[in-house]
Every structure is written in structure tokens, then in C-alpha cells.
Amino acid sequence: MSETKQNAPAEGEKKLSAVVAIIGRPSAGKSTFLNTACGEKVSIVSPVPQTTRNAIRGIVNGSRGQLVFVDTPGYHESDKKFNQLLKGIAHDRLPESDAILYLIDAAREPGREEELIAKMLSRVAKKVVVGINKTDLPSAKPAPVRAFLALHLPEVPEDRIFEISAEKDTNIDPLLVRLFDLAPEGDILYPEEFYTDQEVDFRIAEIIREKAMNNTRQEIPHAIYVEIADLEMRRNGKELWVRSFLVVERESQKSMVIGKGAAMIKKIRTEAQKELNEIFPYHIQLDLQVKVNKNWRQKDPIIGRLTKR
Numbered sequence: 001m002s003e004t005k006q007n008a009p010a011e012g013e014k015k016l017s018a019v020v021a022i023i024g025r026p027s028a029g030k031s032t033f034l035n036t037a038c039g040e041k042v043s044i045v046s047p048v049p050q051t052t053r054n055a056i057r058g059i060v061n062g063s064r065g066q067l068v069f070v071d072t073p074g075y076h077e078s079d080k081k082f083n084q085l086l087k088g089i090a091h092d093r094l095p096e097s098d099a100i101l102y103l104i105d106a107a108r109e110p111g112r113e114e115e116l117i118a119k120m121l122s123r124v125a126k127k128v129v130v131g132i133n134k135t136d137l138p139s140a141k142p143a144p145v146r147a148f149l150a151l152h153l154p155e156v157p158e159d160r161i162f163e164i165s166a167e168k169d170t171n172i173d174p175l176l177v178r179l180f181d182l183a184p185e186g187d188i189l190y191p192e193e194f195y196t197d198q199e200v201d202f203r204i205a206e207i208i209r210e211k212a213m214n215n216t217r218q219e220i221p222h223a224i225y226v227e228i229a230d231l232e233m234r235r236n237g238k239e240l241w242v243r244s245f246l247v248v249e250r251e252s253q254k255s256m257v258i259g260k261g262a263a264m265i266k267k268i269r270t271e272a273q274k275e276l277n278e279i280f281p282y283h284i285q286l287d288l289q290v291k292v293n294k295n296w297r298q299k300d301p302i303i304g305r306l307t308k309r
């Protein structure tokens with residue numbers, strides 16, 4: 001992202017530094033926004049709601065300073081334990097953030113869930129910037145979203161509301177400039193060459209999970225998690241060998257993920273390996289197997305471990 005250069009701090013002037021939480025309903029485009037703003041694939045994306053399960057940090061370095069975005073799981077009302085945990089991750093990020101980017105899908109009716117988010121954000125409205133997203137879609141209706149905001153989040157002025165497309169990179173720069181305007185002066189939190197703080201094994205697991213989610217249907221995308229069993233540097237640091245497992249909840253899901261003649265798991269492995277090799281400076285050799293951890297979504301230690309970060 002080339003956030004405007006002309007406002008660079010003068011000699012001796014402090015940099016701006018802010019933590020920005022990205023909040024919104026599942027599938028609003030939070031992770032897509034993060035990737036576009038950072039100019040790198042930081043957070044995985046899929047059409048399935050509740051793709052993101054952790055607070056994932058992506059870093060935008062501009063001439064005025066640094067914005068550390070925290071991508072969060074989609075805010076979804078549900079009594080299920082796993083959903084409650086995901087909702088908590090989004091909620092917990094609010095007090096520690098200097099600014100909040102609230103993303104709304106312009107191609108969906110706002111509805112009750114959106115009202116709950118707007119209500120939650122009205123308490124911290126002075127640090128909220130809104131992105132009305134997916135305006136590239138023919139079905140997008142930004143006007144009713146603006147009316148919704150005027151009713152439910154009237155504290156946020158017009159000049160903090162942007163009609164954007166996270167996917168097509170439309171109107172992202174002005175929104176970043178506005179976030180910099182809200183940023184306090186301070187030391188930057190990460191070295192300027194950083195665009196994420198994720199560990200290598202977590203990033204690899206996430207890319208595999210993305211390919212698995214994008215290749216499967218119905219309940220399977222949500223029944224998946226990825227375990228990295230082993231990482232080994234080989235050939236004098238030229239190759240990273242990864243032994244990993246795609247874990248599902250039931251035997252029937254296992255056979256679907258493997259597919260006829262193992263075609264599905266091969267496709268997931270090939271796609272993941274290709275993308276991993278674009279991201280990392282060394283060659284990645286991926287070994288991927290499927291296993292069952294019965295009803296893992298009801299097991300506290302597993303969901304605790306998966307959502308920790």
C-alpha cells in the first residue's frame with residue numbers, strides 16, 4: 001500500500017503508531033482487507049463464514065509510521081462454545097486498540113447481528129473508522145448501509161466512513177490515511193520490514209487449512225484443523241520439510257477429504273505447497289495426511305489451543 005508520502009514526519013518528529021482491530025460479521029472481508037492493506041497474504045480467506053480463528057496481526061508501514069492491524073474472527077451470535085470463544089477474541093481486542101476498523105458487507109442486509117456490533121462499537125465510537133466493503137459487487141447497496149450507520153452508530157462522522165472494495169483495492173488508501181490521522185505518536189512496534197508476526201508453523205497450517213476449506217463443502221470446512229507434526233530444515237537450509245495432518249471430526253469426513261483415488265487430498269496438498277513456495281524463501285516439501293479427532297469442536301483443550309495467540 002502506498003499510503004500518501006507527502007505527510008512524512010519532519011526531522012526529529014515522532015512517528016505515528018497504532019494498533020487497529022478489524023471487526024465485523026463473518027465474511028465481511030476482514031482478512032481480505034488485511035491482505036490488501038499489507039500487500040501480502042497474511043490471513044487466509046474463504047467464502048465460508050468464520051474462516052479466521054485467531055487474532056492475526058498484519059503490519060502496514062507508511063512514511064508517517066506504522067499501523068498494526070489485528071484481524072479477528074467474524075462476530076457471530078451463537079450459543080455454541082467454539083463460536084463464543086471466537087466472538088470473545090474479537091471482543092477482547094477492543095480495549096487495547098488505538099483505532100477500530102469496522103467492516104460491513106454492502107451486499108448483505110445489515111440485520112440484527114449488525115445492530116449488536118454497532119451497539120458494541122458505539123461505546124468506543126471516537127476511535128471507529130467504517131469500511132462499507134464489497135462495493136464492486138453489482139448487488140452492493142451502500143446507501144442502506146449508510147442509513148443503518150446514521151441510525152445505529154450516529155457518533156461516527158461521515159468523514160470516517162468509506163465505500164471500499166478490499167478485493168479490488170478500491171479506496172483503501174484514503175481509509176489508511178484516516179486511520180493514521182487517529183494514530184497516536186509513539187515508537188513503532190515492529191521493524192519496518194515486517195508485515196506479520198506469525199510463526200512459520202502457524203502460517204503453514206493456515207495456508208493448508210485455507211486450501212482445504214476452499215476445496216470442501218457443507219460442514220467439512222468448519223470441521224477441519226491442521227496440525228504440524230514436524231518441521232525439519234534440510235539441504236543446508238534450502239528446503240523445509242513439513243509433516244502435517246488435516247484433522248476432521250468423523251471417519252465419513254475423512255474419506256471425503258481424501259477423495260476418490262486420493263484426488264482431493266492431493267489437490268489440497270499441491271495447492272498449499274505451491275502457495276507456501278511463493279511465500280517462503282526456501283523450498284517447502286509438504287507431507288500431508290488426514291486423521292480423525294472425534295468431535296474435536298467439543299473438546300476444550302483442542303479449541304483452546306487452536307484459538308490461542
Ligand SMILES: Nc1nc2c(ncn2[C@@H]2O[C@H](COP(=O)(O)OP(=O)(O)OP(=O)(O)O)[C@@H](O)[C@H]2O)c(=O)[nH]1
Pocket residue numbers: 024025026027028029030031032033044045046047048049050051052053072073074075133134135136137164165166167168
Ligand atoms: N466481491 C468482493 N468479495 C470480497 C471482498 N472482500 C472479501 N470478499 C470475499 O468475501 C469472502 C469472505 O472474505 P474474508 O476476507 O474471508 O472475510 P472475513 O471477514 O475475514 O471472514 P471470517 O474470517 O469468516 O470472519 C471471500 O470469498 C472473499 O473473497 C470485496 O471487496 N469484494
Ligand SMILES: [Mg+2]
Pocket residue numbers: 030031032043044045051052071072073074
Ligand atoms: Mg477472516
